[in-house]
Each structure stands twice: as structure tokens, then as C-alpha cells.
Amino acid sequence: MSTMLETRTEASAMRRAMLRVKDGFSLRHLLAAGQWAVTLLICAFLIVPVVMSILAGLTVNYFRGVSSGLTLQWLEQVWTQYHDSVFLSLEIAAATLIITLIIGVPAGYVLARSKTRASRIVEELLVLPIALPGLASALALLVLYGGITAFRTSAAFIVVGHVVFTLPFMVRAVAAVAASTDLRTLEEGAASLGATFWQRFTTIVVPNVRPGIVAGALAVLTLSIGEFNLTWMLHTPDTKTLPVGLADTYASLRIEVGSAYTIVFFIMTMPLLVAMQWLGVDATGQRGLGNKPRRQRKTPSAS
Amino acid sequence: MHDITFPLRWRIALIAPALAVFAAFWLLPMGMLVQVSADGHAFDTYRALLANGRYMRSLGATVVLSAAVTLATLALSVISGLLLARREFFGKRTLLALLTFPLAFPGVVVGFMVIMLAGRQGLIGALSLRLTGDKWVFAYSMTGLFFGYLYFSIPRVIVTVMASATKLDRSLEEAARSLGASPWQIMRDIVLPALSPGLIAAGAVCFATAMGAFGTAFTLATDIDVLPMTIYTEFTLNANMVTAAGLTIVLGVVTWLVLAVARNVTGSAVAATA
Numbered sequence: 001m002s003t004m005l006e007t008r009t010e011a012s013a014m015r016r017a018m019l020r021v022k023d024g025f026s027l028r029h030l031l032a033a034g035q036w037a038v039t040l041l042i043c044a045f046l047i048v049p050v051v052m053s054i055l056a057g058l059t060v061n062y063f064r065g066v067s068s069g070l071t072l073q074w075l076e077q078v079w080t081q082y083h084d085s086v087f088l089s090l091e092i093a094a095a096t097l098i099i100t101l102i103i104g105v106p107a108g109y110v111l112a113r114s115k116t117r118a119s120r121i122v123e124e125l126l127v128l129p130i131a132l133p134g135l136a137s138a139l140a141l142l143v144l145y146g147g148i149t150a151f152r153t154s155a156a157f158i159v160v161g162h163v164v165f166t167l168p169f170m171v172r173a174v175a176a177v178a179a180s181t182d183l184r185t186l187e188e189g190a191a192s193l194g195a196t197f198w199q200r201f202t203t204i205v206v207p208n209v210r211p212g213i214v215a216g217a218l219a220v221l222t223l224s225i226g227e228f229n230l231t232w233m234l235h236t237p238d239t240k241t242l243p244v245g246l247a248d249t250y251a252s253l254r255i256e257v258g259s260a261y262t263i264v265f266f267i268m269t270m271p272l273l274v275a276m277q278w279l280g281v282d283a284t285g286q287r288g289l290g291n292k293p294r295r296q297r298k299t300p301s302a303s
Numbered sequence: 304m305h306d307i308t309f310p311l312r313w314r315i316a317l318i319a320p321a322l323a324v325f326a327a328f329w330l331l332p333m334g335m336l337v338q339v340s341a342d343g344h345a346f347d348t349y350r351a352l353l354a355n356g357r358y359m360r361s362l363g364a365t366v367v368l369s370a371a372v373t374l375a376t377l378a379l380s381v382i383s384g385l386l387l388a389r390r391e392f393f394g395k396r397t398l399l400a401l402l403t404f405p406l407a408f409p410g411v412v413v414g415f416m417v418i419m420l421a422g423r424q425g426l427i428g429a430l431s432l433r434l435t436g437d438k439w440v441f442a443y444s445m446t447g448l449f450f451g452y453l454y455f456s457i458p459r460v461i462v463t464v465m466a467s468a469t470k471l472d473r474s475l476e477e478a479a480r481s482l483g484a485s486p487w488q489i490m491r492d493i494v495l496p497a498l499s500p501g502l503i504a505a506g507a508v509c510f511a512t513a514m515g516a517f518g519t520a521f522t523l524a525t526d527i528d529v530l531p532m533t534i535y536t537e538f539t540l541n542a543n544m545v546t547a548a549g550l551t552i553v554l555g556v557v558t559w560l561v562l563a564v565a566r567n568v569t570g571s572a573v574a575a576t577a
Binding site for chain 1: 383398402562
């Protein structure tokens with residue numbers, strides 16, 4: 001009885017399936033075409049404005065179009081007017097990188113090696129500055145340190161903001177790599193041969209987490225050079241970084257100048273992005289910590 | 304569990320510098336901000352803030368905008384990310400490199416990109432003028448902001464979708480297809496559930512970023528009524544520190560809640576990168 005019922009339902013399911021295969025086939029083609037259309041539209045949406053702004057920065061008169069001729073005059077104007085902001089941004093990025101390397105690499109290593117509750121809490125805390133809006137961190141810094149004029153008006157004020165904001169990227173990049181390597185076994189080996197902690201840190205830990213350090217460094221530099229949310233609140237007329245200058249030009253100068261300035265920004269970030277592509281670093285800084293440590297955590301501890 | 308190669312004093316010594324910087328330049332200032340926002344009597348100050356129609360409309364608009372951006376980004380990125388993860392075609396590597404290029408753009412540049420597309424001298428305006436005789440300019444409004452955040456979020460989410468899509472077991476889909484499931488059913492019952500942890504995490508980041516983003520709105524128009532702009536106006540133009548601090552705390556709490564819920568659902572670390 002039940003087998004007969006089953007056969008009957010199976011047969012009707014087969015019939016339905018065959019019918020579906022027929023119009024499912026054309027439907028699938030239609031869906032694939034739609035998928036292509038959406039993808040191409042997204043590509044156009046992302047790429048066309050970049051091309052347009054590069055063109056606009058090189059055009060004599062953008063309103064009249066490229067036919068008005070190509071020129072480098074806007075780039076020159078931007079350079080004479082804003083080259084300070086370019087150098088300041090590079091200096092701030094370099095200072096931020098040095099500080100995040102010094103404090104972030106050891107922290108990432110500790111967090112990867114310690115699986116205690118306390119280390120999880122520390123990890124949570126360190127990530128807070130990027131989980132909350134940059135505006136919050138900036139206002140908080142202003143409230144507490146805004147009164148100390150010498151600090152407030154120096155570039156160090158911006159560096160401090162950038163360090164707090166980029167530190168999690170360095171820590172997580174290093175921690176992700178450190179967690180995926182069996183540092184503990186290597187270190188135990190070295191320790192049994194009489195290596196001191198410092199020797200182990202410089203000859204085993206640092207070389208092993210180097211990919212993480214490189215990934216973190218690239219992320220820190222890129223984020224620092226492009227940071228606006230914090231920097232806009234923290235800057236003074238004497239400490240204008242590149243994105244702050246960009247906002248100024250967009251608001252007040254002609255579109256060709258804004259575009260030329262944007263070209264300068266592209267030229268500055270391009271090497272970093274190419275390096276990230278080349279090394280396979282995820283520019284969002286999420287893959288590094290999202291997947292690797294979790295996989296690591298699932299495998300039972302070797303000891 | 305005891306780790307002889309890594310004694311506690313070394314752990315503390317190595318993490319202390321990072322914690323010190325964090326405490327001095329984030330935790331302490333944040334505590335101060337909370338204190339300022341309370342203005343002596345926390346309950347009354349916050350009640351006044353939450354009862355203020357203008358601020359709450361601003362908060363509501365920000366939440367609706369961020370949710371809309373998140374949904375649109377997820378839908379578009381799933382459609383496109385599945386294609387990009389599964390098909391091989393000429394120039395794919397270059398295309399992917401170009402797609403991830405905007406990842407490093409700050410909000411201000413994203414705003415400028417929207418102006419390039421839909422501003423007064425934008426491409427869409429020029430095209431629509433030729434086609435319909437009407438010049439479409441929508442960069443300097445909430446719509447412009449929507450497209451700006453879309454521009455900002457799509458590359459991030461596509462990367463996530465592609466990463467999860469390459470891990471999908473295609474034999475499951477083939478089995479479903481052989482059993483007569485329609486493409487729509489396969490999508491709903493197999494592909495989307497498999498992608499969902501990644502999607503929830505990416506969506507939460509997308510939402511949080513849109514909530515706190517400031518540069519794009521700043522470039523497009525300073526009168527767009529989203530909460531970060533309201534905070535900025537209160538702080539700079541009205542010099543109303545108490546309100547600015549209070550609204551910042553509200554914005555922070557809402558953002559943090561979304562991330563916390565998403566993380567509880569997916570179990571992975573989630574953070575915004577504005």
C-alpha cells in the first residue's frame with residue numbers, strides 16, 4: 001500500500017520535474033542574463049565615476065567636455081596649493097604605522113596565544129573604536145584633551161586618533177596569522193634548547209607572523225591616509241590632511257580642481273592597493289580575523 | 304593548559320602598551336564624553352534628548368537609510384558575487400581588482416563619486432537631459448547619500464559573498480535540481496542558507512558603517528538630515544556639547560547593538576570600517 005503510494009507520488013514528481021526542466025531551462029538562461037546585467041551595472045556604477053573624475057581632473061573645462069582639451073594645470077594648481085596636506089598625511093600615516101607596529105604586534109601575539117576570558121575581553125575592548133562611529137571617538141578625544149592647546153593644535157592629536165582607530169586592524173591581522181601557526185610548539189622547542197623569551201620573540205614569533213604584520217601595516221597605512229570621520233573633527237587649519245583638503249576643494253573649488261586632487265589621492269593609495277591585491281590581503285581587514293581564528297579555535301588544543 | 308614558554312608576566316608586559324594607549328586615548332575620553340552627555344542629571348538629559356522630535360526623526364531617518372542600503376547591497380552583492388565566484392571569463396582578475404579599488408576610498412571621495420554620477424555636472428544628468436529632456440540631479444539629497452553608501456558597501460559585501468560562495472558544495476544544488484527544484488527554490492533552500500552567516504556579518508558591518516558615516520554626507524550636502532550630520536551641526540554651529548555628546552552615545556549604542564546581535568547570530572567577530 002505504502003509502496004504503491006510512494007511510487008505514485010514519485011511518478012508525479014518525476015513528471016513535474018520533467019516539465020520544470022523544460023521551462024526551467026529557459027528560466028535559468030533568463031536568470032543568468034539578469035545576473036550578468038546586475039554585475040555589469042555594478043561594475044559601471046563603481047568604475048565609471050572613477051574614470052570620470054580622472055578625466056575631469058585633466059580637462060581644461062569639464063562643463064564643455066574633453067573636447068576643450070587636456071591639461072595638467074589643475075594638477076599643478078592642486079600641488080602648489082595642497083602639497084603640504086599630502087606630506088602631512090604621509091607623515092601621520094608613517095607615525096601611526098610605527099606606533100601600531102610597536103604596540104600592536106605584541107598585543108596581537110598575546111591575544112592569539114592566550115585563550116583566556118580576560119584576553120577575549122581585551123580583544124573586544126580594542127575593537128570598540130572601529131565598531132562605534134568615528135565621530136564618537138573624535139568627540140571623546142576633544143572633550144578630554146581639547147583644552148590642552150599644544151596637543152590639540154599639533155599633528156600628534158590626529159596621530160593619536162588614527163592609532164586608536166587603526167590599532168585593531170594591526171592586532172587582528174597579527175593575531176589571525178599567529179593563531180594559524182603552531183607557535184607554541186616551536187617556542188617550546190626553542191625554550192628547551194635554552195632560548196630566552198626575547199630570543200624566541202625575535203627569531204620565531206616575528207618571522208612567523210610576518211605575513212600578518214605586512215597585511216596589518218598595509219591596512220593601517222591605507223586607513224590612515226584615507227581617514228576622514230575622525231580627522232575632520234580633530235584637524236586645525238595648520239593640520240590639514242589629504243582627505244580634509246579634499247573635502248575643502250569639493251565644497252568650494254571648481255570640479256576640475258576637486259578631480260585633480262582626487263587623482264593625487266588615487267596616485268597615493270594605488271601602490272598600497274596594488275600591494276594588497278598582490279599579497280592577497282583583504283582590504284576590509286575582516287577575513288583575517290573572521291575565519292582563521294575561528295577555525296583554529298574549533299580544533300582541540302594539541303596539549 | 305599551563306604554558307611554560309609564555310609566562311603571565313610576559314603576556315601582561317606585551318599587551319600593556321596597547322591597553323595603555325587604548326585606555327588613555329579611547330576609554331578615558333569616552334568616559335568623559337558619557338559624563339558630559341549626562342550634564343549632571345543623566346536621566347532628565349537623556350529623556351529630553353529621546354523626547355526631542357527633531358533628533359528622533361534624524362535617528363529614524365538614519366536607521367531607515369542604513370537598513371535600505373544594507374538590504375540593497377546584500378541583494379545586489381549576492382546576485383553579482385555568485386556570478387563572479389563561479390564563472391571564469393576573460394579579464395576576471397582585472398575586473399575584481401577594479402571592483403575592490405573603491406574599498407580604500409574615504410567617505411568624502413565616495414561623495415565626490417556620487418557627484419560625478421548624479422551631480423549638477425554628472426553623467427546621469429547629461430544622459431537624462433539627452434534622452435528625456437529632463438536633467439536628473441539627485442546627488443545632494445538622501446537619494447544621493449543612499450547611492451554613496453551603496454558605492455561604499457558593495458565592494459565589501461561582494462568580497463564576502465565570493466569568499467563564502469567558493470566554499471559552497473555544488474553537488475547539493477545539482478541534487479536539488481535533479482529532484483526538480485526550481486532555480487528559485489534552490490536559491491531559497493540551499494544557496495542562501497549556506498551564505499547566510501557571511502551575509503549577516505557583512506550586512507551588520509554595512510549597517511553600522513552607514514549609521515556612523517560622515518564624510519559622504521558632508522561632501523554631498525550639509526543639510527541632509529542624518530544623525531552624524533545632526534551631531535556635527537550641534538557640535539560646531541550650535542556649540543551644544545551636551546546634546547552632541549548625548550546623540551553620539553545614542554548613535555554608538557544603536558550601532559553597537561546591531562553588531563552585537565549579528566555577532567551572536569553568526570558567532571564571528573564583526574566590526575565596522577567607516
